Amino acid sequence: MQVTWDDYLSISNAHGRFQDCRRRCERSFEHHRANIKCAVEVTKPKTVACLGAGVLSDIPYDAIVRSGASLHLVDWVRGSIDAGVDMSIIHTDEGGTPHCLYCSPTIECPRSFCRRFEPATSDAAVCRSFVPIQGQPMRCGAFERGEQPKVHYQDVTAGYASEFGREILGELRGVSSWKQAFARAAGLVERIGRAAECTAIADSSVDLVTSSMVVSQFDHEPYDYFANRTAEMLGPPTAKEEKQLRPTLASLRRTLLANQVTRHCREIRRILAPGGYCYMSFEMYHRLPEDPHWFLVDGMADALETLGRHFHFNFDIIPRGDSLARFETGDSPSLVCSFMLAPKASE
Ligand SMILES: C[S@@+](CC[C@H](N)C(=O)[O-])C[C@H]1O[C@@H](n2cnc3c(N)ncnc32)[C@H](O)[C@@H]1O
Structure with missing residues (x-):
């Protein structure tokens, strides 16, 4: 039986896996915690919303709670936030x-x-x-969680990524080739996203939003879900198919990423209160093992343009010099860009 999108977001044997994830990420996300702590100290928000909060490896939970701000934590992986809070007390x-x-x-x-x-x-x-x-x-x-923080297991792209995830299995019914599967996925990408499925956070209610390393994730999901389900149905693509489909694959991934970034920007703008800020970070440059050359991560130039249409960039709130930081996972390092965003008067 095929894994549905909802099953995909419910991790089995969850607590152990969340604990591993936290242990693995805590050190490499240290500078996001420092940046967000600084943003809290400088902007003194009454309400904070952390989008893509996961197991809170990059959230200075202690500092936010002690600041007295009311807090929303949002992630679509069920149980992740509760595990993160449990490990932060x-x-x-x-x-x-x-x-x-x-x-x-x-x-x-x-x-x-x-x-x-x-x-x-x-x-x-x-x-x-x-x-x-x-x-x-x-x-x-x-420990039994009270009404604070407010926990939302929801999509931070106002439902765009989830709609693709929920609909793609139906689209794949009866496909007999990878070419057909990509054509169906490309058609779906164009059709969805008409109605926004916003998070349960009220309009104009948040003084500080964080989106830490979430945009980097848009390149992986829901594309990986589609590719894995297709492989389950058809087996892996042959070398010839893979070569032929490379441009189609790149185009689907880029469109999914770009549409998610746009919807994420709109969701951030919707919940931000007048005068509010968003802390944003994502992987900007990457280097492969044993290759001395760095490259710009695919889709990030477009992501910056989209952000620039919605927001003014601010590089003065978080400490100077922390806007570009090295992020090491295994032997392939990245440079992560971090900054604050203030909404433009109109898009
Ligand atoms: C790279 S992680 C950031 C680290 C995370 N704060 C943590 O400590 O686990 C990105 C997080 O964003 C979440 N995410 C990605 N896309 C999402 C979406 N469309 N809606 C909600 N959460 C999303 C992932 O589930 C993941 O927890």
Whole structure:
């Protein structure tokens, strides 16, 4: 049976995989956490929305919660945000003593974050409900998420990517060649996206939006979902098919990416309050192992143009010198571009 789009976004054996993901990414995303922390300190938002929050490896959760801002966390992978929050609450000091972020005296209303909060009788750094779960990081077995932060398992392209993901299986019914599969996908890309399926965040309600490394992801999904389902039905393309279809593949990927960027921009503009900012980052340059030459990541020049139509760029809020940072995964490094965006008066 084919994996539906909804199944695809529900990860099985989730907690272990989310923990691995967090462990792998935490160090390489450190500079996004520093940049966003700085953006929070400078712009002093009352409401923050983190789009593509995932397991919060790149979100300075502690700093945002302590700032007193109301927080929305959005990601389409179900369970990812809850796992990320779970891993962001307890910190152990050098002596191994656990400290709970929500039980800290600086938090005004701990029960709005954890329904199980019971004030400690002594000056302990955790409340009376605390149940330690050993691990890296330590977690609290009693934790039950309250009404803060607001968690949304939704699409940050106002439904565009999900619509493609949901519809493509039907389009692939009866196809007998990769050429036909690409033609159906290209047709679908043109037809969808008429109606926006926005996130549950109110219009003009957010002072600081973050979109950290999300645009880089648009190059992979939902294209990979389409390619994997097609391979399941037809087997991998032959070398000849692969060569013939290379331009078609590149064009489909580029169109999917460009349409998602446009819809993402519109969603950010919709939720931003007057005077609000968006922190954005994505991989701009890349280098393959054992190749000394860097290249501009496909689609990123167009993405910058699209951003420029919707927003003014600001390189002064986050620390100078942090706008271009090296990002290492394995032996193929990237240069990640980070900046702040302020909406233009009109598109
Ligand atoms: C490279 S990760 C960024 C790191 C992430 N904040 C974390 O710590 O796991 C990009 C995140 O964006 C999410 N994402 C990508 N496209 C999305 C979409 N259209 N709607 C919602 N989330 C999306 C992915 O699920 C992933 O969690």
